[in-house]
Amino acid sequence: MDKLTIGxxxxxxxxxxxPLEADILISETIKKSREFILTHPQFCLSDAQSRxxxxxxxxxxxxxxxxxxxKKQEFYGLxxxxxxxxxxxxxxxxxxxxxxxEFALPQKxxxxxxxxxxxxxxxxxxxxLLQKQKKIDFKKWELIGLDISTAALKVARRNxxxxxxxxxxxxxxxxxxxxxxxxxxHMLITANLPYLTPxxxxxxxxxxxxxxxxxxxxxxxxxxxxxxxxELSRLKYTSLKWAAxxxxxxxxKNTIIALVKKYCPNSELSFYAxxxxxxxxxxxxxxxxxxxxxxx
Numbered sequence: 131m132d133k134l135t136i137g138x139x140x141x142x143x144x145x146x147x148x149p150l151e152a153d154i155l156i157s158e159t160i161k162k163s164r165e166f167i168l169t170h171p172q173f174c175l176s177d178a179q180s181r182x183x184x185x186x187x188x189x190x191x192x193x194x195x196x197x198x199x200x201k202k203q204e205f206y207g208l209x210x211x212x213x214x215x216x217x218x219x220x221x222x223x224x225x226x227x228x229x230x231x232e233f234a235l236p237q238k239x240x241x242x243x244x245x246x247x248x249x250x251x252x253x254x255x256x257x258x259l260l261q262k263q264k265k266i267d268f269k270k271w272e273l274i275g276l277d278i279s280t281a282a283l284k285v286a287r288r289n290x291x292x293x294x295x296x297x298x299x300x301x302x303x304x305x306x307x308x309x310x311x312x313x314x315x316h317m318l319i320t321a322n323l324p325y326l327t328p329x330x331x332x333x334x335x336x337x338x339x340x341x342x343x344x345x346x347x348x349x350x351x352x353x354x355x356x357x358x359x360x361e362l363s364r365l366k367y368t369s370l371k372w373a374a375x376x377x378x379x380x381x382x383k384n385t386i387i388a389l390v391k392k393y394c395p396n397s398e399l400s401f402y403a404x405x406x407x408x409x410x411x412x413x414x415x416x417x418x419x420x421x422x423x424x425x426x
Contacts, residue, residue: 131228131400133174133175133176133177133180134174134175135172135173135174136167136170136171136172136173136174137172137265139156139180139413140153140171141157143156143183143187143278146187146191147187147190151190151196151391152187153168153221153343154200155183155187155198155200156183158186158200158234159179159182159183160173161332171217175245176226177313181387186199187239191241191337192333194338195200195218195340197212197363197368198212198213198214198218199223203218203249204219205255206224206251206260206347208217208225208251208253208254209292210249210250210251210254211249211285211288211289211292212285213285214339214340214341215279215282215285216248216249216261216281216282216286217340217345218340218346219249219250220299221405222377222404222410223322223377225403225404226320226376226377226410226411227252227256227259227320227340227413228304229375229402230242230256230318231256231259231260231263233373233375234256234260235260235263235264235330236399237318238318239267239270239271239295239316240270240271240272240317240318241273241314241316241317241318242256242257242272242273242318242320243274243276243314243318243319244276244280244319245276245302245306245307245321245323245358246276246277246306246321246322246323246344246354247275247277247283247286248277248279248282248285248322248344249268249282249285249289250275250286250287250289250299250301251289252289252322253274253275253320254286254293254295256273256320256390257273257295257299258293258295261295261298262293268298270418272300273298273299273300273414274300274301274302274307275290275308276301276302276303276304276309276310278305278343279303279341279344280342283303287301288361290414291350298319303324306354306357306358306361307319307358307361308361313370314370315370315371316370317370317372317373318372318373318374318375319362319372319373319375320375320413321327321358321372321377322377323347323354323355323358324343324344324351324353324354325352325354325377325379325399326344326345326346326351326379326403327347327348327350327351328335328346328349330351330379331346332373351379351382352386355389356388359390359393359394360393362374362393362394362414362416363393363394365416372415372416372418373414374413374414374415374417375411375413375414376411377410377412378409378410378411380404380409380410383401383412387399390414391411394414394416396414396416396417398414398415398417399412399413399414400412401413
């Protein structure tokens with residue numbers, strides 16, 4: 131049996147998959163760039179590669195996300211390893227990174243805490259951008275990624291090593307802020323915690339392969355943000371200065387406002403929209419007489 135060329139393979143798989151997805155799977159199978167497969171139609175796949183591609187295509191047709199099939203996902207121009215233990219990084223989360231970066235840059239010293247770090251994409255991207263845009267004195271700055279899942283932390287540590295940032299980011303296992311033995315004086319919190327309701331999860335076929343633990347946030351989707359705000363409320367009698375950037379579902383804006391007013395009444399709120407114009411990120415900055423964190 132003659133081996134299939136890339137040209138023949140493209141013709142075959144374009145009939146069953148969107149062209150971009152087919153290109154990605156072919157590229158991953160033969161370990162060549164997408165540009166290569168589009169410019170070398172006569173290149174032949176081995177029998178093993180053809181079988182591998184057939185298996186990947188079948189998994190994709192059954193609903194498996196492309197990112198899990200190729201074990202990687204692009205985020206903010208960086209490539210992250212992903213598996214079924216972590217949520218696949220999404221473009222809307224880049225808004226959270228942009229806004230947190232804007233806030234962090236003017237600070238002279240800061241502890242950045244990423245709660246529910248998952249793949250580590252937020253804290254690693256922030257570390258990369260801070261290192262790139264500003265000479266950070268890591269003796270004054272601390273970067274921490276927290277997650278309740280040890281399997282997720284394994285992925286995050288792998289990504290930190292891949293981006294040569296493992297020396298600067300400390301990953302800790304535990305629920306929300308509890309792994310922090312001592313709260314820092316100046317703290318920036320980022321969090322993309324589970325915020326879907328069980329109904330939203332059931333009604334979204336495209337996310338069924340992703341970890342439910344990383345997606346569903348209790349009956350109203352705000353179980354974990356409610357707990358986080360409760361933990362932050364205990365800081366109101368201290369001199370600690372903190373700011374938090376939280377990714378939410380647009381439908382939760384009013385409920386989040388009410389929760390912040392309840393648990394952190396001495397706070398300033400700002401909201402940021404995604405590319406569709408929907409509220410996606412909330413910024414909370416505590417306001418005290420001695421606050422020194424500069425809000426942007």
